[in-house]
Amino acid sequence: MDLINNVTGVDEEGRSRQRILSFAAKRYASAIERNPEDYDALYNWALVLQESADNVGPDSISPSKDALLEEACKKYDEATRICPTLHDAFYNWAIAISDRAKMRGRTKEAEELWKQATKNYERAVQLNWNSPQALNNWGLALQELSAIVSVREKQTIVQTAINKFRAAIQLQFDFHRAIYNLGTVLYGLAEDTLRTGRQFDAKEISPNELYSQSAIYIAAAHALKSNYSVYRSALRLVRSMLPLPYLKVGYLTAPPTGNPVAPHNDWKRSQFVLNHECLQQVSRGEPKQSTQSPSAMLASTTHIEKPLIKVDILDITSISACADLTLPPGAGLCIDTIRGPLYMVADTWESMDGWLDAIRLVYTIFARGKSDVLAGVITG
Structure with missing residues (x-):
């Protein structure tokens, strides 16, 4: 709650939105106090933290966007531990991890985070195979990972990313983002x-x-x-x-x-x-x-x-x-x-x-x- 309460928002719209998020966070915190096994409250609390991270200004030090995302990841972890079939939690958890990885450039720490993100996208797809967006995001995470790993690993990871984009298109033929992403990964492979x-x-x-x-x-x-x-x-x-x-x-x-x-x-x-x-x-x-x-x-x-x-x-x-x-x-x-x-x-x-x-x-x-x-x- 301290993290969420210290987010002010970068403009009036952001501040208004943050007041709503803070109120929602209090409700979820109270629900967890009453029932620590309430995975829905944990999941929604994680979403509030993740949305609050979007309200953090680029120059903010306390709280930092990364701190909010890290706390959101902990809540997603708790929610999925209680309910291992909560596919939306795995999906949004992967997005939060991906956002943390993007802040770290092409470092070893970023590589580990991208690997975690791909595992969570994989779990989300296993639990809900009819999700072109999850497949597309999985492909994007693999594409980011391929830019960090060794040359020996890269080709296999790129081919897997191609398969994920193609699978997303086969579920939704007009999914233009996956279509475009498949084009870019093939271009990169040619280069x-x-x-x-x-x-x-x-x-x-x-x-x-x-x-x-x-x-x-x-x-x-x-x-x-x-x-x-x-x-x-x-x-x-x-x-x-x-x-x-x-x-x-x-x-x-x-x-x-x-x-x-x-x-x-x-x-x-x-x-x-x-x-x-x-x-x-x-x-x-x-x-x-x-x-x-x-x-x-x-x-x-x-x-x-x-x-x-x-x-x-x-x-x-x-x-x-x-x-x-x-x-x-x-x-x-x-x-x-x-x-x-x-x-x-x-x-x-x-x-x-x-x-x-x-x-x-x-x-x-x-x-x-x-x-x-x-x-x-x-x-x-």
Whole structure:
């Protein structure tokens, strides 16, 4: 209570808000005196401390923001000890720890705090898996942690962060913050790969492809929230990394047109392009192996035939990964349309994830009435 009572607020609105918080804190303190096992009172008291920390001025020494957050963490700890299934407490506890870590820069102490935060986000997601915000924050905490740990640990942590952002998007397809964050972590991974000069084998994603993937997510975030200046600035940086005038270019193995149950030998690996309107096949047959970027490969195609497969975005009803054993070897992809399902196979599961996300994002942008914004990005 002494900590909360000494918070004055930086302006009149803050002072008014702090008076309300102080009154609430007294009620929760009284509830704990009556019943020390009242985990709801402990949880709400922690929230009051956390909100009070936001009211502390940047130059305040007594109480400090860190002292309030530390006390909030103690209350969250007590509440979750009494009620181990209190997922909201683990989530807000992780936020408080993250705020403490941010004050400590890239130090060993900050590293330990970020590790604690990731553990609490993990516990929050275990108790409430249907929380895209918790998954997104978990990814952000991992991203911060990756900037502090050794190079040997970094790659694993970054890959885990990518998985968390992707999981958040799969729960909420229009979650623009997670979409943008995924783009930034992929961009950072591409930069790190080039900076270290590490050789990568054919099974790994090249820096050029990572840049291209990064640009897809940032372009999608911008299309969903074009008034966000940070998305607009990031898009200016990465737009040239897209295979313009398309959003995505790559290879998929598909059956002959009109014969989805054709023998595996009749399925052909060919080039596909995705824009704001459709996914379509642009070349026939097996391409030669190339180290070129997707946009360069598209430009070098010598003979563009009439599209054999074309899926209009407005015809799609759902899209999902598919592990059907009747498909050729590889990572299966099923696009359900109003005309029936279309099955295709990507070279790897990582490639399939990229196609799955890209098509879902284009469909989500279409469903939100933002296709014209995406069209402006890729066609200029």
